[in-house]
Amino acid sequence: MTVPLHKPLAPDATIGILGGGQLGRMLALAAHELGFRVHVYSDKKDSCAFDVVKNSTCAPFDNWARLADFLNHVDAVTYEFENIPAETAAFVAARKPLFPGVGVLATTQDRVTEKQFVNSLKIATAPFAPVKTSMELSAAFARIGMPAILKTARLGYDGKGQVKLEKGDDLASAWRSIGETPAVLEGFVKFEREISVVIARGIDGKTVAYEPIENVHRDHILHTSTVPAKIPPALAKEAIAIATKIAKALNYVGVLAVEMFVAKKGAKRELLVNEIAPRVHNSGHWTIDGASASQFEQHIRAIAGWPLNSVKRVGKSVTMTNLIGDEVLGWDKLAKEAGASVHLYGKGAAKAGRKMGHVTRVKL
Ligand code: AMP
Numbered sequence: 001m002t003v004p005l006h007k008p009l010a011p012d013a014t015i016g017i018l019g020g021g022q023l024g025r026m027l028a029l030a031a032h033e034l035g036f037r038v039h040v041y042s043d044k045k046d047s048c049a050f051d052v053v054k055n056s057t058c059a060p061f062d063n064w065a066r067l068a069d070f071l072n073h074v075d076a077v078t079y080e081f082e083n084i085p086a087e088t089a090a091f092v093a094a095r096k097p098l099f100p101g102v103g104v105l106a107t108t109q110d111r112v113t114e115k116q117f118v119n120s121l122k123i124a125t126a127p128f129a130p131v132k133t134s135m136e137l138s139a140a141f142a143r144i145g146m147p148a149i150l151k152t153a154r155l156g157y158d159g160k161g162q163v164k165l166e167k168g169d170d171l172a173s174a175w176r177s178i179g180e181t182p183a184v185l186e187g188f189v190k191f192e193r194e195i196s197v198v199i200a201r202g203i204d205g206k207t208v209a210y211e212p213i214e215n216v217h218r219d220h221i222l223h224t225s226t227v228p229a230k231i232p233p234a235l236a237k238e239a240i241a242i243a244t245k246i247a248k249a250l251n252y253v254g255v256l257a258v259e260m261f262v263a264k265k266g267a268k269r270e271l272l273v274n275e276i277a278p279r280v281h282n283s284g285h286w287t288i289d290g291a292s293a294s295q296f297e298q299h300i301r302a303i304a305g306w307p308l309n310s311v312k313r314v315g316k317s318v319t320m321t322n323l324i325g326d327e328v329l330g331w332d333k334l335a336k337e338a339g340a341s342v343h344l345y346g347k348g349a350a351k352a353g354r355k356m357g358h359v360t361r362v363k364l
Contacts (some may be wrong), residue, residue, distance in 0.1 A: 005097040007346035016074030020047025022345040023080035060087040099253040099303040127187040140185040147188035191261035197243035198284035200298035218239030224284040254301040257364035259279030289341040289360040290318030315362040328356035
C-alpha cells in the first residue's frame, strides 16, 4: 500500500527528507524558501543537512520506532540518495506520501534492472551482461569484448565498485576486486562527451527539463558541469525526449537525472544512457545560480503537489565546478572572485575524494 497526496501541501507543512548529505541540505534550504518546515532523517551523526533544519532524527534506517516517530511529524517524504533500503521505503510509503515512489527505487537500485528497463523503452545503453559468478564473468567477457567495465550491480557511486578491464587482464582478480558480488559487465564506450538531463515531473504528470548539461569527470568523480552542452540542437532534443520517456514510464514525481554518453556512430552521433539518478543531481547544481528556478526548488514543488517553475538559463553559459577534498581550502581565493557563487557544504575536515562544495560561474 502507498499513501497518496490528496491535495498540495500548504506552507508550514513539514517535508521529511531521508538522508543528510549536501543534496538533503540544499533540498532543505529550497523547501524553507517556499515556507515549508523540514525534518531530516539520517543514520550518520555528522550529516551536513542537520545544520540547516530545526528537526532531525539520527537513527538507523531500520529503527522502526524512530522511523514511525519521524513519520508522525511529517506530511510527505522524499529522499536524497537512492540506496534507501527497500523495507524502509515500503514502511514509509505505507504511512505517508513518498516521492519518488517505491517502484522507482526497485528499478534504479540495481544496474541490471535499470539497464533492462531502459532497453525495454527502446532506449540504447552500452552493451552489457549481468554477472553473478566468476564463470559468468568469462562468458560475459566473451560476449562483450574488451575494453570493458565491471561494476557492482548495487551500491556503487563515484566510481566505487568499478574496475576497467583491458585485454589480457586477469578476470579472477577483477572479480575479487569488486567483492565477488552480483555485477554487470559493460562495454567501454569511447564517448565523445558525457551529458545529463535533469528533469522534473509533477504529480499531474507535467514535465520540465533543463537543457542538456555537459559533464567532465576526474577520477570517476564529477569535476565540471557546463551549459549549454556542445551538442547539436537535434541531439539536445533527443536527450530531453529520452529523459521524458524515462520519467513518464517510471510514473515519476520529483527531479530525476539521466546520464548519457554521446558516441560517434559512423558519421552520426548516438546517445547511450549510462545511469538514472532518482534524485536531485550534482550536474544540476548550476541551476541554483544559473537558472530561473533551481533543481532543488523544482523537486520540492513536485513532491508538494505544486506546479513546476520554469527552467530558463540566465546568461550565455554557466559552469559549475566541484570542490573535492583539499580544493575546498582555496575558499578564501574563491570568495574574492567577483561573480563566483561559492557553495560550501559545512562538512568539516576535507577528506580526499569527498565533495566539500561547489562554485558556479555565470557568464552574462
Ligand atoms: P557510473 O558510476 O556508471 O556513473 O560511471 C562513472 C563514470 O565512469 C562515468 O561518468 C564515465 O565517465 C565512466 N564510465 C562508466 N561506464 C562507462 C562505460 N561503459 N564506458 C566508458 N566510460 C564509462
